[in-house]
Amino acid sequence: MKTNVRVSIFLVGLLLLPGCLSGIVDEIDDVVIWEMSPDGDWPQLNLGERTRTTPTLETYDDCTVLLEDLKNALWEQTLVEIDQNAYWNWASPIMFGGGWIQDDMVMDGAIAEASMDADGGSNSGGTAPSSSGGEDRSGTYSETNNQESGVDEADFLKFDGNHFYMINNNHLVIIGVPEHGNVTLVSDMELEGQPLQMMKEGDSLVIISSINSWNIPDNDPLRSIMQTSDGSWRSSNLVKYTVIDITNRSDPDVGREIFIEGSHETARMVNGTVRSVSHMWSYIPGIQTYPSLPDDYWNTEDWEERMNLWNGSVEELIDENRAAFNLLTLADFAPQMHQRMADGTISSYSSGSGDCSEFSGSTDGVGRGFTSIMTVDLLSEEFSSEVDHIASAWVEVYASGDMMVLAEPANDWWWFWRNNDYEDATNIHAFDISVEGETTYIGSGRVTGTVQDQFSMSEYNGDIRVASTTDSWGRWWLTEGGEWEVIEPANHITILGSDDAGSLDEISHLGGIAEGERIWSARFVGDMAYLVTFRNMDPLWTIDLSDPENPTILGELEVPG
16 A cells, blocks of 8 residues: 655755845755655655746845855755656656566666877978968958858868968868968967867967866876865866967967866957857766665565655755755855966966856856856957856857847756746847957846757847747647647747846747747848748748838748758
């Protein structure tokens, strides 16, 4: 006979809320929240409903409040993961074959790690002149396909009319083009880490690389900044920005080297000012989401006894996690920035050491990580930087000459677990980048659906245009009648405008585009928007945006395939 066995477990069902959460993890009393699922098939936590409010970013002015909010957001995510593991432990055997998990059924997982080894050594060749050399070829060659004019996007290949600059197998290769039809190797320089992209300004290159923990030599000073005092990794990845002077193309010279914790998303350069966007997922050692079960757990066939063993193990897990949470500091969450000096030593710039005004988050933000916008003139002799850290999930980034726009999923992966108030939506955050060396927050709004990539966004005459798809994966859901229903995707164009209150308000919305299909690619050009959707056909949609308050579909061309 199944009985409703409960255990007292500690829960904080709250989200990241700047300035409003205080001491929750340490002070709240234990409450009875462990109960059986509605069908009595598995134990679950009473997580409660999580609802969306405003996406507007609020700046922190108190590091203590920031730390408390980060701990509370992480605590809820941890509980959700514990709840998920309870479901997979109990429900899966019932759903897939029935009965209890037997001795010969083992739950295991694998983590695949890939490493990339760079070839040693460097060499240079060719006899090309040290300057760009040759005749003026302006306007006679193709460059990077930048989304917006005047905004140089990072790429793995650049061309200035006389030289190709190429990232190839962890090397920077410069190839001269003395005349059309002829090429010559000018230089070949080995690069640290895994080079991803580069930008070019005059006789300078900015190389963006990924530094991974698994291929750092034991004696490398970078290892000390990526590890904690007990030897565990606080960050598995660094983004490196290397400035290379290519005045002498046959002998490039490495200049400034900057590192920031996280993974590279994208970068733009406007008039020598580099704005890069990276994301750091905060890895917190000591936080566990699956209980350590006793040896006799898997051999126990009595349902109630088995349930008690599970509940007791989860209670111990919660207590261990609570103790680990009490030791967390802001440095455990916040991305750190570093600079390699001329003598090889590392100088670090600690985030969160002042008033924490460089940090911001929305009222109901769900990210345990940070999106960092670094604004810096890497090419100047005097190094100064402005870094803005936004508590968020992974974002898509668009930039015009005057505005940078971040598209952030309104729901992190764990947020809608067993949450009935699910909303398929994307937060839009806009920043003014018209002033060199400055990035100023404009405001935030929300659009329905998912934004695919940077080309699904555009700024035009101060308005933000966004192409999105609702239910892009064709999700199914359980209806009230108990029947499974496939929810068809639909596509939208939303135009947002900023107000004086830090909000991006909807000017117009055009929905119901190509129902049953999803956006495959998008492009905004002036007053026009072009969408290619996909399912069984590849329609091309042309949309007139000349009147922002009344976007109009002009035509559709269906291409089979």
